Amino acid sequence: MNNFTNNIRFHVGESFYIKDPESSELGRKIVSVGIKLIDELGFEEFTFRKLGQEIGSTEASIYRYFESKNKFLIYLSSWYWAWMEYNLIISLTNIHSPEKRLERGIALLALEPKENEHLDCFNLAGLSRIVNTESSKSYLTKDVDQVNTEGAFVNYKQLVTRLCEIVKEINPKYKYPNMLLSTVIEGIHLQRFFAEHLPKLTNRQKDGQYIQKFFTDLILKAIKS
Amino acid sequence: MNNFTNNIRFHVGESFYIKDPESSELGRKIVSVGIKLIDELGFEEFTFRKLGQEIGSTEASIYRYFESKNKFLIYLSSWYWAWMEYNLIISLTNIHSPEKRLERGIALLALEPKENEHLDCFNLAGLSRIVNTESSKSYLTKDVDQVNTEGAFVNYKQLVTRLCEIVKEINPKYKYPNMLLSTVIEGIHLQRFFAEHLPKLTNRQKDGQYIQKFFTDLILKAIKS
DNA sequence: CAAATATAATAGTATTACTATCATTTTTGC
DNA sequence: GCAAAAATGATAGTAATACTATTATATTTG
Numbered sequence: 001m002n003n004f005t006n007n008i009r010f011h012v013g014e015s016f017y018i019k020d021p022e023s024s025e026l027g028r029k030i031v032s033v034g035i036k037l038i039d040e041l042g043f044e045e046f047t048f049r050k051l052g053q054e055i056g057s058t059e060a061s062i063y064r065y066f067e068s069k070n071k072f073l074i075y076l077s078s079w080y081w082a083w084m085e086y087n088l089i090i091s092l093t094n095i096h097s098p099e100k101r102l103e104r105g106i107a108l109l110a111l112e113p114k115e116n117e118h119l120d121c122f123n124l125a126g127l128s129r130i131v132n133t134e135s136s137k138s139y140l141t142k143d144v145d146q147v148n149t150e151g152a153f154v155n156y157k158q159l160v161t162r163l164c165e166i167v168k169e170i171n172p173k174y175k176y177p178n179m180l181l182s183t184v185i186e187g188i189h190l191q192r193f194f195a196e197h198l199p200k201l202t203n204r205q206k207d208g209q210y211i212q213k214f215f216t217d218l219i220l221k222a223i224k225s
Numbered sequence: 226m227n228n229f230t231n232n233i234r235f236h237v238g239e240s241f242y243i244k245d246p247e248s249s250e251l252g253r254k255i256v257s258v259g260i261k262l263i264d265e266l267g268f269e270e271f272t273f274r275k276l277g278q279e280i281g282s283t284e285a286s287i288y289r290y291f292e293s294k295n296k297f298l299i300y301l302s303s304w305y306w307a308w309m310e311y312n313l314i315i316s317l318t319n320i321h322s323p324e325k326r327l328e329r330g331i332a333l334l335a336l337e338p339k340e341n342e343h344l345d346c347f348n349l350a351g352l353s354r355i356v357n358t359e360s361s362k363s364y365l366t367k368d369v370d371q372v373n374t375e376g377a378f379v380n381y382k383q384l385v386t387r388l389c390e391i392v393k394e395i396n397p398k399y400k401y402p403n404m405l406l407s408t409v410i411e412g413i414h415l416q417r418f419f420a421e422h423l424p425k426l427t428n429r430q431k432d433g434q435y436i437q438k439f440f441t442d443l444i445l446k447a448i449k450s
Numbered sequence: 451c452a453a454a455t456a457t458a459a460t461a462g463t464a465t466t467a468c469t470a471t472c473a474t475t476t477t478t479g480c
Numbered sequence: 481g482c483a484a485a486a487a488t489g490a491t492a493g494t495a496a497t498a499c500t501a502t503t504a505t506a507t508t509t510g
Binding site for chain 1 (some may be wrong): 237266267268270274320338358359361362366367369370378381382385401402403404405407411413415416418419422423425426427428430435436439440442443446447449
Binding site for chain 4 (some may be wrong): 058
């Protein structure tokens with residue numbers, strides 16, 4: 001059914017939780033219902049109070065796991081990127097052509113997990129929607145430099161770096177691999193959002209893979225020398 | 226010194242203000258100091274109370290101009306995009322080659338206005354930074370469909386449409402002009418932000434024009450048939 | 451100059467984003 | 481099996497936010 005072993009854990013920097021939520025029943029409930037609530041309400045309307053009520057616990061208990069809802073969001077995003085990197089590694093195993101590797105990478109980034117697929121307490125479809133819509137709010141703030149030094153974005157940067165290496169294999173002279181990859185990743189999120197809410201900013205096609213195709217085409221043409 | 230006449234006004238949909246801020250001294254103060262405060266504090270920390278104190282007025286008075294700080298942000302963004310469209314029109318006058326037109330369009334989008342340049346009560350450098358960093362927060366919310374029907378994004382969409390037309394001139398068969406342009410516009414904002422705060426996600430170069438060059442290169446390669 | 455309108459001053463409400471305290475339950479180490 | 485430690489629950493409290501309401505005072509306008 002799935003490729004995961006029971007032993008794998010995705011690492012999130014310790015600055016972003018007070019107590020590891022994967023270490024207790026309550027912690028796992030906070031994560032699973034937290035994902036559901038952010039997905040339903042949006043990050044602005046989501047509060048620890050509402051989450052407490054939903055899981056039959058209290059605000060105070062949640063604060064023993066996470067310092068703030070911003071750190072909770074960073075925690076979730078970081079986990080997501082660690083999980084994506086793992087997926088990437090698996091998806092690229094034994095694929096040798098760098099073009100194929102890059103294509104597969106984009107495909108993975110553009111893929112929306114199936115509803116109800118989950119890994120431990122993480123609902124993947126919900127988490128993917130959250131990262132899509134909410135995660136930019138974790139860096140578009142005045143404290144970005146602070147949380148960055150605490151490691152909020154290492155998992156994300158590592159994934160970008162990994163994909164950049166493939167670009168460099170294809171064209172070592174290409175001057176903008178990091179810009180290209182970060183533009184593409186954020187662009188995928190944005191286009192997914194636009195397709196649903198601001199369709200005049202996209203070119204939706206019957207073919208469900210058009211976002212992936214657009215970005216694959218974009219990236220491959222860009223790095224051709 | 227500048228190209229603007231005293232008679233030009235940029236149109237923002239009426240849903241986004243209660244009373245036209247350009248119609249009174251207080252209104253103009255709200256806008257000019259509002260821009261300054263959002264720029265300094267970030268949108269999350271910005272409040273009407275702080276703005277009231279800063280301009281020697283009260284929260285209640287500001288609420289007579291704007292229903293909420295979200296609508297204020299939409300107002301500012303809409304004004305910005307109307308202004309950008311006007312700039313674009315001027316910048317493209319008498320330029321006939323569509324490639325040149327597109328290049329100039331990107332250059333304009335990537336340009337950061339000089340400090341202290343302003344048009345009426347709008348400080349352009351500050352407003353540009355706000356649009357860069359904060360404006361995505363006006364659509365990445367659960368009420369995006371509602372504000373969209375009220376016209377929050379018409380000015381933005383219109384600019385995208387205008388640029389798409391140039392793309393279609395160059396290659397009428399290109400399938401993704403809207404995706405390409407919205408990706409590029411948002412990408413420019415993102416890369417500017419990354420250059421300052423998350424440099425590992427960019428490829429900063431000594432040449433101050435590298436963002437513009439990257440996106441021009443990207444877009445022209447993408448639409449080549 | 452009266453009437454209309456805009457602004458200021460003040461107060462109030464429900465909610466948020468926390469922190470603090472203390473009692474109770476659960477876990478653990480011996 | 482029990483005491484000590486740790487985790488959770490229950491409750492309360494604070495400062496700030498995002499507003500709304502009321503009334504008084506300026507300012508504009510016909």
